[in-house]
Amino acid sequence: MLADxxxxxxxxxxxxxxxxxxxxxxxxxxxxxxxxxDPSYAGQIVTFTFPHIGNVGVNPEDDETAxxxxxxxxxxxxxxxxxxxxxxxxxxxxxxxxGRIGIGGVDTRRLTRAIRHQGAPHVALQHSRDGVFDxxxxxxxxxxxxxxxxxxxxxxxxxxxxxxxxxxxxAWPEGYSRREGPGHKVVAIxxxxxxxxxxxxxxxxxxxxxxxxxxxxxxxxALNPEGLFLSNGxxxxxxxxxxxxxxxxxxxxxxxxxxFGICLGHxxxxxxxxxxTLKMNHGHHGANHPVKDHTTGKVExxxxxxxxxxxxxxxxEGVVETHVSLFDGSNCGIAMRDRPVFSVQHHPEASPGPxxxxxxxxxxVDAMRARADSVPA
Numbered sequence: 001m002l003a004d005x006x007x008x009x010x011x012x013x014x015x016x017x018x019x020x021x022x023x024x025x026x027x028x029x030x031x032x033x034x035x036x037x038d039p040s041y042a043g044q045i046v047t048f049t050f051p052h053i054g055n056v057g058v059n060p061e062d063d064e065t066a067x068x069x070x071x072x073x074x075x076x077x078x079x080x081x082x083x084x085x086x087x088x089x090x091x092x093x094x095x096x097x098x099g100r101i102g103i104g105g106v107d108t109r110r111l112t113r114a115i116r117h118q119g120a121p122h123v124a125l126q127h128s129r130d131g132v133f134d135x136x137x138x139x140x141x142x143x144x145x146x147x148x149x150x151x152x153x154x155x156x157x158x159x160x161x162x163x164x165x166x167x168x169x170x171a172w173p174e175g176y177s178r179r180e181g182p183g184h185k186v187v188a189i190x191x192x193x194x195x196x197x198x199x200x201x202x203x204x205x206x207x208x209x210x211x212x213x214x215x216x217x218x219x220x221x222a223l224n225p226e227g228l229f230l231s232n233g234x235x236x237x238x239x240x241x242x243x244x245x246x247x248x249x250x251x252x253x254x255x256x257x258x259x260f261g262i263c264l265g266h267x268x269x270x271x272x273x274x275x276x277t278l279k280m281n282h283g284h285h286g287a288n289h290p291v292k293d294h295t296t297g298k299v300e301x302x303x304x305x306x307x308x309x310x311x312x313x314x315x316x317e318g319v320v321e322t323h324v325s326l327f328d329g330s331n332c333g334i335a336m337r338d339r340p341v342f343s344v345q346h347h348p349e350a351s352p353g354p355x356x357x358x359x360x361x362x363x364x365v366d367a368m369r370a371r372a373d374s375v376p377a
Contacts, residue, residue: 001138003122003145008111011078012127014095014102018138019071020145021045023123024307025112027286030056031350032073032091036100037063039157039192040263040305041070042234043148045125046285047111054079057087058094061170064194068100069157069234072125074111078104101127119281120307122147148307149279152242153235154191154264158213165198165208183207184368187225189215189247191233191240191264196349201229204361214243217250226368227258230265230343237267237277237308248272252341258367260360261343267310269343270334274316280330283307284345287352290326293333299326300357303350310334310345340367 001007002023025047026035032053035046053075079091079102095102103125115121122145124138165188166179179202186206188198191213201208209223213233220228228251233240249272251259261269267277284304291302304325312321312331323333323344335342348357 001124001135001142002114003139003142004118005139006114007135007138008106010103010105012101012103012129013078013092014127015099016127016129017099017101018124018126018141019045019101020122020124020141021071022120022145022148022307023047023074023115024120024283024285025049025108025115026305027288028303029287031287033058033062034064034350036068036070036073037065038194038305039065039069040232040234042153042157042192043151044070045072045074045123046070047074047108047115048076049108049112051076051108053077054091055082056084057082057089058091059086059088061086061175064196065157068095068098070100072101072103074106074108074125075102075104076106076108101125103127115282120283149236150239151235152239154213154233154240154244157192157234158190159210160212162209162211162215165210166202167195167199168203169196169199179203184226184365185209185224186227186229187211187220187223188229188231189213189244189265191231191244191268193231193233194347194349197231197262200349200358200361204365206365213240215247217247217254220247220251221255225257226372227260227364229364230259230261230268232263232265232305232347234264236279237264237271240264241268241271244268245272256339256371258340258364258371259342260364262349263306263345263347266334266343266345267308269341270310270315273319273334273336274314275319275334276311276314277308278311280307280309284325284327284330287350289346291323291332291346292326293323295322301353302346302348302357303352304346306345340371
């Protein structure tokens with residue numbers, strides 16, 4: 001049920017219950033499990049434009065966090081029997097066990113057109129095996145949803161306490177392996193961090209300590225890090241920025257360590273440097289988004305997931321736009337002119353290219369190495 005009164009009947013699967021959230025669509029042809037467990041989707045229900053959702057099942061290795069975070073999923077065809085050697089469970093059983101609702105048999109093309117033309121709507125999604133629904137109550141619930149503007153959701157998905165991370169990227173045939181030996185000490189601020197981002201940092205040679213979203217500059221600097229990483233996450237960046245921006249500014253004022261941000265971390269850095277963010281009509285959600293890197297002239301095929309964007313017209317002097325979306329010209333990256341401080345809106349860890357954007361992790365490590373080499377012994 002959309003807040004404007006449009007409603008769609010379909011076939012429920014997964015958990016029974018009611019979810020009220022913002023509705024977005026994702027155009028990726030793979031990765032539905034990673035999408036459902038991406039903390040950046042907190043407060044959202046995902047419409048998948050690709051019809052074959054559930055066809056490869058699910059497995060514990062592909063979770064981006066411990067439990068699904070997206071409130072529900074909308075698909076064209078009901079999930080089929082999985083056909084993949086890595087599958088350990090059916091999607092519908094996994095959703096039911098994890099308390100998430102799915103609805104199939106919906107005209108997702110029509111729904112996607114509505115989202116594109118009208119903006120991301122507020123919706124209520126209900127699954128009831130007896131097929132009895134109170135449409136008036138669902139309409140009221142959808143209209144009552146407060147929306148994501150002004151919502152600080154990072155506090156809901158961040159870790160409760162700091163921890164170390166040493167797992168590296170998946171590789172054939174051994175799967176995930178552990179990083180060994182000394183590395184560059186990095187503090188990663190968890191605004192809703194995906195596990196594969198942390199794996200990429202470890203694979204690039206980082207000793208990673210993950211800390212909660214509300215961590216202070218003093219707590220970070222007490223670890224004597226060589227670099228600071230700002231993770232992805234959900235919600236309105238301006239709301240999370242109430243406590244994140246002062247911390248970032250203090251780090252920039254008190255130290256010269258490299259800083260790297262992704263997605264919400266990109267927006268946090270932009271706000272800390274003096275720019276502004278804005279709510280997009282329907283956002284970018286997919287794995288086929290072309291982004292141009294102005295520093296090299298190359299075009300990368302990227303993964304995107306954001307409903308807010310940095311307003312490039314508000315970037316202050318000394319901060320340059322490094323990446324731009326070739327779909328709509330929106331900002332996808334910034335950097336300080338005279339310091340190793342940079343960030344991107346897209347997700348280099350999601351491997352849509354599949355390796356087009358991994359250089360960003362290497363750039364971060366190179367900056368830490370250069371800083372270490374410049375310090376007198």
